[in-house]
Amino acid sequence: MNQMPKLPRQGLSFDSDGREVHDPSGVGREPARRRFLQLAAGGAFVGWIGTAASQLSFPKPVFAQSTLTPDAALAELMAGNGRFVNRNITSDAQDLTILKQNNAEKQEPFAAVLSCADSRVPVELVFDQTIGHIFVTRVAGNVATSEIIASLEYGAAVLGTKVILVMGHAGCGAVKATIQGAEVPGQISALYPHIQPAVDQAGSNLEAATKANAKIQAALLAESSTVIKGLVKEGKLKVAAAYYDIAAGSVTLLS
Numbered sequence: 001m002n003q004m005p006k007l008p009r010q011g012l013s014f015d016s017d018g019r020e021v022h023d024p025s026g027v028g029r030e031p032a033r034r035r036f037l038q039l040a041a042g043g044a045f046v047g048w049i050g051t052a053a054s055q056l057s058f059p060k061p062v063f064a065q066s067t068l069t070p071d072a073a074l075a076e077l078m079a080g081n082g083r084f085v086n087r088n089i090t091s092d093a094q095d096l097t098i099l100k101q102n103n104a105e106k107q108e109p110f111a112a113v114l115s116c117a118d119s120r121v122p123v124e125l126v127f128d129q130t131i132g133h134i135f136v137t138r139v140a141g142n143v144a145t146s147e148i149i150a151s152l153e154y155g156a157a158v159l160g161t162k163v164i165l166v167m168g169h170a171g172c173g174a175v176k177a178t179i180q181g182a183e184v185p186g187q188i189s190a191l192y193p194h195i196q197p198a199v200d201q202a203g204s205n206l207e208a209a210t211k212a213n214a215k216i217q218a219a220l221l222a223e224s225s226t227v228i229k230g231l232v233k234e235g236k237l238k239v240a241a242a243y244y245d246i247a248a249g250s251v252t253l254l255s
Contacts, residue, residue: 070238073110073162074253080128081251094130109135112155114166114217116142120246121169127251135161141174142166143194144217144224153227156237164221164228164237167251168214169244175199175210207243214241215254 068076083089112135113123123136135155137148144152144166155161168175177184178195198213218241221228231237241254 068110068162070162070236074165074238074240077111077113077127077129077134077163077165078251078253081126081249083128084126085249089125089128091124091128091130091133107132107135107159109133109155109159109161110163111135112137112152112161112164114138114142114144114148114152114164114221116140116167116169116172116174118169118172121167121244123167126244126249135159141172141178141191141195142168142214142217143174143191144220145194149221149225149228152221153225156231157227162237164218164239165242166214166218166221166240167242167244168210170207170210170246172206172210172213175213176206179204179206179209211241211243211254214243217241 080091110133111127111129113127115121115123115136115138117138117140123138124130124134127134135152137151137155139145139148152164156164174191175195175198177188178192179199181192183189194217195209195213198209198216201216202208202212218239222232222239223229228237228239232239243252243254244250245252
């Protein structure tokens, strides 16, 4: 690897053969400076910069969803989560570039994610995806209400998303509240009927009930929506369930 050229030390100058000569007066510093600039112009410094830049990790762009199969779209999400877990985030390098581009006319997300509204679940970060790559719907308990289904139908039928991932997460307050069944203010209890089937299936274990809920909501999307069901049947769309471990940052696909 090319090394960055050594800067001349104060009090040194160079003779006609390029050898350093002791110069207590310091008057030789200007020729030394010029010699450094000559080295830089000769490519040594530029070569060092180029080598350093080549060792940086740059993001691999995800192209418009039309180039991805449903399986490839899901694989890209999971690969992004792997980068997130390993603290090798690349999407932030694309964010500012995309903001400067004129992308106001259209959106082309390759995936959709139905996530809980929990503030500890930043979907784009979790999957290391930049602006415009994921069509995100969020609601407490990641439940498939009519409005959520309508949004995901739009994402699949109009925007062309290739995968819908329903993602529950560790410590979900909505699932926990449903398990407890306690009185709550306002309309919070409106979530209970959507989550209760998972509690009936998995019991009072919070993690088991959360995973069961993600799978039930994914199955509901795939079966109750004629739009989504049709796209799945044609092989144009995939619906899957997952569980996000907040402490580890990892996403696990649920069978």
